[in-house]
Amino acid sequence: MSLLGIHVTLMIGPTIAVPAPPTLIETLADVEVTHNDQGHSGFRMTFQVGRTDMLDLVDYKHFLNPLLLRAFNRVVILVRFAIVPRVLMDGLITNVQLLPGNEPGTSTITVVGEDLSVKMGMDNFQTSPWPALGDDNIVRGIILKYGQYAIIPEVSPAIFPYIYSPTQQVKVQDTTDLTYIKCLAARQGFVFYIEPGPAPNTSTAYWGPPIRITPAQKALSVNMGPFTNVDSINFTNNALGPTMVMGTIQDSTTNVAMPVTTTPVSTRPPLAAMPALLANQPNVRRSRLPVTREDVHRNSSGAVDCEDGRIAVGKNMAEAMAIAQATVDASTDNVVTATGVLDALQYGDILWARGKVGVRGVGFSYDGEYYVKNVTHSIRKGEYKQRFTLSREGTGSLTPLVRP
Numbered sequence: 001m002s003l004l005g006i007h008v009t010l011m012i013g014p015t016i017a018v019p020a021p022p023t024l025i026e027t028l029a030d031v032e033v034t035h036n037d038q039g040h041s042g043f044r045m046t047f048q049v050g051r052t053d054m055l056d057l058v059d060y061k062h063f064l065n066p067l068l069l070r071a072f073n074r075v076v077i078l079v080r081f082a083i084v085p086r087v088l089m090d091g092l093i094t095n096v097q098l099l100p101g102n103e104p105g106t107s108t109i110t111v112v113g114e115d116l117s118v119k120m121g122m123d124n125f126q127t128s129p130w131p132a133l134g135d136d137n138i139v140r141g142i143i144l145k146y147g148q149y150a151i152i153p154e155v156s157p158a159i160f161p162y163i164y165s166p167t168q169q170v171k172v173q174d175t176t177d178l179t180y181i182k183c184l185a186a187r188q189g190f191v192f193y194i195e196p197g198p199a200p201n202t203s204t205a206y207w208g209p210p211i212r213i214t215p216a217q218k219a220l221s222v223n224m225g226p227f228t229n230v231d232s233i234n235f236t237n238n239a240l241g242p243t244m245v246m247g248t249i250q251d252s253t254t255n256v257a258m259p260v261t262t263t264p265v266s267t268r269p270p271l272a273a274m275p276a277l278l279a280n281q282p283n284v285r286r287s288r289l290p291v292t293r294e295d296v297h298r299n300s301s302g303a304v305d306c307e308d309g310r311i312a313v314g315k316n317m318a319e320a321m322a323i324a325q326a327t328v329d330a331s332t333d334n335v336v337t338a339t340g341v342l343d344a345l346q347y348g349d350i351l352w353a354r355g356k357v358g359v360r361g362v363g364f365s366y367d368g369e370y371y372v373k374n375v376t377h378s379i380r381k382g383e384y385k386q387r388f389t390l391s392r393e394g395t396g397s398l399t400p401l402v403r404p
Helices: 135-144 177-186 317-332
Strands: 006-013 028-036 042-049 074-081 084-099 107-115 128-130 151-155 171-173 191-196 203-208 217-221 230-237 243-250 257-260 272-275 285-288 304-306 336-343 356-360 368-380 383-392 394-397
Touching: 006 028, 042 074, 042 084, 084 191, 107 191, 135 151, 135 177, 135 203, 177 191, 177 203, 217 230, 243 317, 257 317, 336 368, 368 394
Parallel strands: 151 203, 217 356, 243 285
Antiparallel strands: 006 074, 028 042, 028 368, 042 107, 074 084, 084 107, 128 171, 191 203, 230 336, 243 257, 272 394, 336 383, 356 368, 368 383
16 A cells, blocks of 8 residues: 555565455555554454455455454554665554445455464463563563564673572462563563564564764654644643652561662653652652562462562662662653654654654743653554653653654
């Protein structure tokens, strides 16, 4: 599907996606893809279909071919803006909807799916021990189980690896791979997501801190006459977001009660001149380090879901400090948020989630660089809109200029 300089390529197949046949491409009406830095990313495609020949008496052509619109077939969507193609989505079909029409050509098939992490959340049958391994190596081991999808692990070193000797403690996974990976990420203050690409039929599984050190993308310009490239944008400053953590633990090494405190700033690379943890003092929310009888979180049936990284029981001082600081860092991620809509054709590029972008034209308090938390791409013939959410830890720009 081509539209004003943007070309969309669709690939589909059981495990390896191949270029879709022209009969399928010709009926593609619109595509929507959402990228999130936490949770599933997903896609939705709508096809306009009809029944016009003898084969259609049996069923719609899109359903007759088992390589096409079947549940759990792999879908790869590429977008070429100007010259270089980019993989917009690599996922699996999870839902197919048929809406028959009473007039010729008015029937539609809507295909909904999620990124490849959906496979990681489907098996909760087996219990897996992970003896003498740090959190980052456990994550690598889980990702490698899905080698048939060519998922490349991009795993950051754990801030605190939580390595125990087998005689001291054995980590036991008694939940889905996806839930366990997210639990391990949470207690490091990390995020986990699967990024499509860099090549078709490959994806990258990222486990690490929100990416704030890459070069910023092309700036979002507001109220700047002919340079304006944002249809709308709205800023929110949540004063109740940042949280300080304090408390006391019984150190598992020395068996001595010791106080746990955190730094008054996030350890993430800064994006704001006035981080709320400092600017809002003394009115910053304060929370005790959570303590329960066991270092687990149990669901209603009593089965262990995963290790709860916020719990301090059974930890030594270094572990408790790491958990507390991760909680503080995560609390500052969404103090200032910006939501808006842009036209990719006017923007002249594609805004990508999970990186940095500059904002200009709204004044010192909300100008500057932000982390792109999520982006929804809505593509149809003649239109490419993007809805986005940006975030950072406070107000004020750290730089007098952002990349145009």
